[in-house]
Amino acid sequence: MNNYRLLSVVVLCVVVTGCKPAATGSQAAPVAAAEPAPAAVSCQLKVGYESWEPYQFRGYDEQANGLDIDIVNAVAKAMPCELVFSYGNWQQLLNQFRQGELDVLLGASKTAAREEFALFSDPYRNEQFRLFVRKTDADKFSFDSVAQMVAAKHKVGVVSDYYYGEQVSALYADEQMRGQFVESAMSEQNLALLLDEQVDAMLEDSFVGTALLRRKGLTDEISEHQLTLPESPIYVMFSKQKVTPEQVGVFNQQLLQLKQSGQYQQLVGKYQG
Incomplete structure (x- = not known):
C-alpha cells in the first residue's frame, strides 16, 4: 500500500508540475517584472x-x-x-x-x-440672457424690464423648463402675465416664431443668440435688444x-x-x- 501511494505521488508530480526542484542561489531563474495593470475607469x-x-x-x-x-x-x-x-x-x-x-x-x-x-x-x-427682437421693431421697444414688456401685452418666446432668473419666474407664476410667454422646445423654434411675428421678442443667452443668428444668416433681420437679465x-x-x-x-x-x-x-x- 505504501509503495502504491508513493508511486501515485510521483506520477502526480510529473503530470502536474514535473516535480522539478526550485532553483536556488545563483541558479535561480530571473522573475519577469509584472506588467502594470491598465488604469481602470472608476465610473x-x-x-x-x-x-x-x-x-x-x-x-x-x-x-x-x-x-x-x-x-x-x-x-x-x-x-x-x-x-x-x-x-x-x-x-x-x-x-x-x-x-x-x-x-x-x-x-x-x-x-x-x-x-x-x-x-x-x-x-x-x-450666463446672461437678453432680448432679441426684429430689427424693424428695435426702436419701438424702449422697455427697461421684461415685466414692462409683458405688461404692455407683448409676447416673449422662451424655451420650456429653462430658468431665466427670479424676475421671469415670478412673471410666469402670475396667471395674468403667463399668457404673454410663448414656450418652445428649443431656441430655433423661438427664432422661427420671432421671424413669423408670432412673438415680439425672444429671451436667449447673449452668446447663444449671436451664434444662432450667425449660423442661420439672420444678423440683418434680428438684433440684440439693450434689455438684459442679471448674470447668473x-x-x-x-x-x-x-x-x-x-x-x-x-x-x-x-x-x-x-x-x-x-x-x-x-x-x-x-x-x-
Whole structure:
C-alpha cells in the first residue's frame, strides 16, 4: 500500500508540475517584472446635451461639441470617468434626468425645485440672457424690464423648463402675465416664431443668440435688444439616483485644478472672438 501511494505521488508530480526542484542561489531563474495593470475607469456617466451653441451642440461628425462638452470631458478624464453622451432638447433631457435615465446635465441653473432630485457642482461659468427682437421693431421697444414688456401685452418666446432668473419666474407664476410667454422646445423654434411675428421678442443667452443668428444668416433681420437679465452662475447637474456626493466632490476638485492649471481658460479661448 505504501509503495502504491508513493508511486501515485510521483506520477502526480510529473503530470502536474514535473516535480522539478526550485532553483536556488545563483541558479535561480530571473522573475519577469509584472506588467502594470491598465488604469481602470472608476465610473461611467451618461450625459445629456442639447443644441445650444457655443456651449453644447451636435457637430457635423454627429458628436457632442462645445465649451461645456470640452470642460466636462477634461474634468472626467482627470477623475477618471467615462462619459456617454445623449442628444435631445432640454425638456426631453430634463424628463429623462428626473426618471434616472441620465446621470448628468450641463449648463444648468440651481433652483430649489431641482435640488430635490439633483446634486450640483461648483459653478463653472456664468450666463446672461437678453432680448432679441426684429430689427424693424428695435426702436419701438424702449422697455427697461421684461415685466414692462409683458405688461404692455407683448409676447416673449422662451424655451420650456429653462430658468431665466427670479424676475421671469415670478412673471410666469402670475396667471395674468403667463399668457404673454410663448414656450418652445428649443431656441430655433423661438427664432422661427420671432421671424413669423408670432412673438415680439425672444429671451436667449447673449452668446447663444449671436451664434444662432450667425449660423442661420439672420444678423440683418434680428438684433440684440439693450434689455438684459442679471448674470447668473451655471452648474453641472448630477442625478441623486445615480451619482454620489463623493463623486461630485471629486468632480469639483478636478474642476478647480483645471482652472488653476490654465487649461480652463484655454478651452474658453477656443470659443471667444
